[in-house]
Amino acid sequence: MTGKSTSTGPGGTWALEARGLGRRYRRGWALRDCSFRLPAGRICGLVGPNGAGKSTLLGMATRQVEPTEGELRLFGVPVSDREVMPRFAFLGQDKPLFKRFTVAETLRMGAELNPDWDMAAAERIVRAGNVPPHAAVGTLSGGQRTRVAFALAFGKRPDLLLLDEPMSDLDPLARHEMSTLLMAEAVERGTTVMMSSHMLTELEDMCDYLLVLAEGRVRMAGDADALVPAHALVTGVTQDGSLPAALTRHTVIESRVHGRQFQAMVRPQGPLTGDWRVSEPSLEEVLLAHLRSPDAPALYTPGAAVDPQEARTV
Amino acid sequence: MSTTSTDASTGRATPRRMVRGLNWLVLRQHRAALLCLLGLTLLVSLWIVYQRAQLIDLLDAAGRPEEGAGQPVTGRQYSLLTMLLGALPVVLAVFLGAPLVAADTEQGTAQLVTTQSVTRRRWLVAKLGWCFGATLLACAVLSALFTWWWRPYRSVLSISWLDAEVFDNTGPVLPALALFLTAAGVTIGVLLRRVLASMVVTFVFAVAVETAWSMIRQNLAPTRMVTYPLDSELPARLSESYEVERWVGTADGKLYGWGSCVEATEKAQEACLAQKGIVDNVIEYLGQDQMAAMQWTGAGILLAGTAALTAFVVLRSARRPL
CATH class of the missing domain: 1.20.1050 (Glutathione S-transferase Yfyf (Class Pi); Chain A, domain 2)
Structure with a gap:
């Protein structure tokens, strides 16, 4: 009951809210027991190795994949409700467009199929890239095609923009151009963005929120600024060839032993006292440690976790 | 405005x-x-x-x-x-x-x-x-x-x-x-x-x-049957019909295959027909009006x-x- 009031509160505080979400394919669970919240207005990076369930999650958020279990809400509205359709835009991995349509016709399609279409914004994005409006989409370069796909996504005026590895097939120049465009448009409109990517540096630059998946489960969710300080990189001398017992009081995400030296990624459960050298890891180091150790306990920063009390009432 | x-x-x-x-x-x-x-x-x-x-x-x-x-x-x-x-x-x-x-x-x-x-x-x-x-x-x-x-x-x-x-x-x-x-x-x-x-x-x-x-x-459509004497022509109204099957039959409706009593000589054939009592041509057909x-x-x-x-x-x- 209380859960309802927060999730459907004025303006929809949570752009995306998953409870026990799962999807099973014939070969097994692609995503299971996935619960998290993405506050509106954030730029969220979706991180995980191939097959972690990123595309499945984005597919469920865009109604392309039917959840096997659990619930997913966009701004408080269940994704099964067609009311959510005008609220999100999706840019898939291979950014499919009708190849025989001209750029202008592609934008007209956006106008014909979306109630809140913003033709001026879409045309501005296309013009800024010097994409000829009467060229067939099939004749454009990869970067130009991506720009048209972006224009189609932003012309929809979405509240939530979902991107599945949007820059993976672009050259560095086009990638930079698209990231700038994405950030500028998203910030200007206050659009919530969730983008999956393998480029950790790209994520570090653009995202202020992170959702880390591995083997179909949530490993970390929350503020990028809070996730990193929750970890410490500890270097020291081993005891009898293994980690010191004092360290195992804390949550050890990953550890490596080199001779008499050890290095461990630790989530401190209190002050780290010992004869160790403690340093703050980079975001990349934290992510890599979590991706290498899918069995480590999941970490949610406050707000990112779905309150179990609420989960029970729904 | x-x-x-x-x-x-x-x-x-x-x-x-x-x-x-x-x-x-x-x-x-x-x-x-x-x-x-x-x-x-x-x-x-x-x-x-x-x-x-x-x-x-x-x-x-x-x-x-x-x-x-x-x-x-x-x-x-x-x-x-x-x-x-x-x-x-x-x-x-x-x-x-x-x-x-x-x-x-x-x-x-x-x-x-x-x-x-x-x-x-x-x-x-x-x-x-x-x-x-x-x-x-x-x-x-x-x-x-x-x-x-x-x-x-x-x-x-x-x-x-x-x-x-x-x-x-x-x-x-x-x-x-x-x-x-x-x-x-x-x-x-x-x-x-x-x-x-x-x-x-x-x-x-x-x-x-x-x-x-x-x-x-x-x-x-269900087929129809028509019976007419052996020695007469096919009724004209059936000229556009589609013939499904054709028999010869006796007066009381017993049917024999079309090739029955096809004998070498006319005499033998007539004897056969008389012996079996075959007097009619029987045709199973679909009429053009059924089309x-x-x-x-x-x-x-x-x-x-x-x-x-x-x-x-x-x-x-x-x-x-x-």
């Missing part, structure tokens, strides 16, 4: 046009295919009108030996035309039906469209509506024209009415067959999700359906199949992505 300004701004952004929304998208995407179909329909229509006029000229020149002449006057053009009409449902199924949805799933444009603000179901309904509408229109026009030619001149057009060339190309059968095969093509495309594979499978399926159809055709009922029955079966396939595709899309 405010409405005017809204109108002006939307008018500039998206000029007001006749076709809007999903209809615009479907027509734009399938523009080439639909124009081809339109052109083909026009050409074949003109061809039918031309052939009909030629036939009338020919008959006029010969002093209209319509009834009883029995000489077929059809030529290569007529057989080409009936072949083309007969192939039309298969062509539509393979080139319009099979790629209709499969092309969009293969190229990802299904995802593109259904992540705009339209549901899969609405999009499919629009696509199927235009596809079936075009199929129905083209085939109905061609069938009507061909019927208009064939019906008055059937006695000089050689082919029996129950043969595929006539039965499948006139009346409601041509549109119904085309709709059913096209719907099957769409369904196969939805299931296989690959253009080439669904075109091949649709072709094989269409050939199988045509084969099955040729066996079903003569069972669409319309048979065509509508067949069309009904095909349309029911079309409806079932369409319902399957549309209902499935609600649960499963394309």
